[in-house]
Amino acid sequence: MEDLENKQLFRLQHIVPQDFSSSRASSHSALNSKSTPEIDEPHGPEEIEFQMPWGKVAGKAWGPPSGRPVLALHGWLDNAASFNQLIPLLPNDLRVICIDIPGHGYSDHFPLEMQYHYIDSLPAIQRLIKQLNWERFYLIGHSLGGGLALLYAEIFPEKVEKLVLLDILRIETTRPATIGIRLRKSTTSILKEEQAIKSGAEKPCSYEIALKRSIRGSGNSLDEKACEILFSRGLAKIGDGYVFRRDRRLRAAPLDFAPKEDQLVLAKQVTAEVLIIKFKNGPYFESPQCYSEQIEALKSKSRKFEYHQVEGYHHAHLTHPKRVAPLISAFFGPLPKRTLTNQST
Numbered sequence: 001m002e003d004l005e006n007k008q009l010f011r012l013q014h015i016v017p018q019d020f021s022s023s024r025a026s027s028h029s030a031l032n033s034k035s036t037p038e039i040d041e042p043h044g045p046e047e048i049e050f051q052m053p054w055g056k057v058a059g060k061a062w063g064p065p066s067g068r069p070v071l072a073l074h075g076w077l078d079n080a081a082s083f084n085q086l087i088p089l090l091p092n093d094l095r096v097i098c099i100d101i102p103g104h105g106y107s108d109h110f111p112l113e114m115q116y117h118y119i120d121s122l123p124a125i126q127r128l129i130k131q132l133n134w135e136r137f138y139l140i141g142h143s144l145g146g147g148l149a150l151l152y153a154e155i156f157p158e159k160v161e162k163l164v165l166l167d168i169l170r171i172e173t174t175r176p177a178t179i180g181i182r183l184r185k186s187t188t189s190i191l192k193e194e195q196a197i198k199s200g201a202e203k204p205c206s207y208e209i210a211l212k213r214s215i216r217g218s219g220n221s222l223d224e225k226a227c228e229i230l231f232s233r234g235l236a237k238i239g240d241g242y243v244f245r246r247d248r249r250l251r252a253a254p255l256d257f258a259p260k261e262d263q264l265v266l267a268k269q270v271t272a273e274v275l276i277i278k279f280k281n282g283p284y285f286e287s288p289q290c291y292s293e294q295i296e297a298l299k300s301k302s303r304k305f306e307y308h309q310v311e312g313y314h315h316a317h318l319t320h321p322k323r324v325a326p327l328i329s330a331f332f333g334p335l336p337k338r339t340l341t342n343q344s345t
Contacts, residue, residue: 045087047106048097050131055108057128059099062087067095068335069137071128073145074098075314077217077246079105079233082142086317089325093335097132101145103247105233110247112194116254118171121148122155129159138162138332139272142317147171154266157301163272164328166317167282169294170267173260182253189252197248204241221282221314229318260290267297273304275331277324282314306331 045060060080068091074082080098087096100107102124103116110116125148129137139160141149146168153160175182196202205213214227222230235242276295284291299305310316310323317324 045098050099050128052108052127054110054114055102057099057102057108057124058106059097062096062098063092063094065095067093068332069132069134070094070096071125071137071139071149072096072098073139073141073148074101074104075143075145077104077234077250078142078230078315079245081105081229081233082315082318083140084229084232084318085321086325086328089321090329091332091334094138094332096140097128099128100233101148103250105245112197115190116247116250117256118144118148118151118254118258119256121151125152126156135159136161138164140164140166140328141168142166143168143314150270151266153272154269157269157271160270160272162275162332163270164275164277164331166277166324167279167314169276169286169291170263171258172285173263173290174257179257183255186253186255190249190255193249193252201238202243202248204238204243207235207242210235210242210244218315219283219313221319223319226315226318260293264293264297267294268300270298271301271303273331274298274302275306275328276308277317277327278307278309279312279314279316280309281312282316 045062048059048061050057050059058080072080072083072087074080079100083096083098087094087098090096103109136159139149139153139162141147141164143166146165147170149163150165150168150170153163210231211224211227214230215222215224234245236245276298286294295305295307306327308327310327312320312323
């Protein structure tokens with residue numbers, strides 16, 4: 001049991017990055033939508049696709065096309081359905097785009113010669129925003145998605161009006177004492193997963209086993225209902241069994257560097273209004289001192305800063321959205337007099 005917990009901790013600490021894509025942006029007319037509301041979604045979000053040179057990024061669009069623009073980014077091995085329970089509880093004047101990060105959900109996987117690196121989120125989010133023709137927008141990110149959202153807000157502060165981070169403060173920092181071990185493990189794991197993909201399709205499992213794997217893999221943060229919601233985009237039926245849609249290579253820790261010193265410098269560039277919601281029973285990736293340093297850095301230029309703790313585990317926004325939605329709704333507030341530009345269709 002202790003060995004299993006150590007492995008899960010290593011994965012939580014180091015498998016934060018994923019990338020969006022390296023692709024050339026097309027015009028916003030490349031955003032194709034098709035009305036396919038799902039049974040569990042009474043508000044009827046649209047299924048959407050963004051075409052990239054390597055394939056497609058899939059997602060869901062909630063709310064009126066002319067609404068305040070919001071991009072929502074899910075966590076590691078989740079998908080856009082991670083926000084299914086939360087979005088309907090937010091103000092109805094929002095236009096929320098929830099994407100499946102490449103390698104997740106209905107988005108295409110990267111070809112084997114491309115690796116998943118969080119740093120690639122910068123050009124990819126920028127391409128996405130250009131396709132949507134958004135000048136300024138809001139960002140919501142959970143876990144991995146929160147780390148990506150923060151990174152974007154640090155590098156392009158003029159683009160982000162409001163930033164919401166769910167159970168995360170930043171991309172996990174590099175630990176100098178263990179970086180060599182991590183890179184060795186990552187390299188070995190990546191090659192192992194690549195070989196498995198070359199050897200053939202993943203062996204299907206029963207629905208019950210898929211549930212158990214997902215709940216156990218989340219550290220019991222997910223319950224059965226939450227898994228079923230994520231499975232709407234994350235599980236595919238093959239014959240009498242099921243396989244996960246995510247790229248198997250995402251199970252390997254990526255080859256990335258994120259020194260704490262660099263992240264503190266970047267955090268001081270954020271000018272957006274910032275809301276951090278920490279789930280009390282969620283993972284604490286760093287020491288209280290490191291958390292305090294990051295918070296102080298974010299406060300330095302942010303026009304507004306809020307930090308709240310709520311009861312719940314790492315997926316509380318999915319399992320208990322009513323604990324989270326009021327804080328986000330109050331943070332977003334009413335439609336501002338200076339309306340954000342949203343020209344997407």
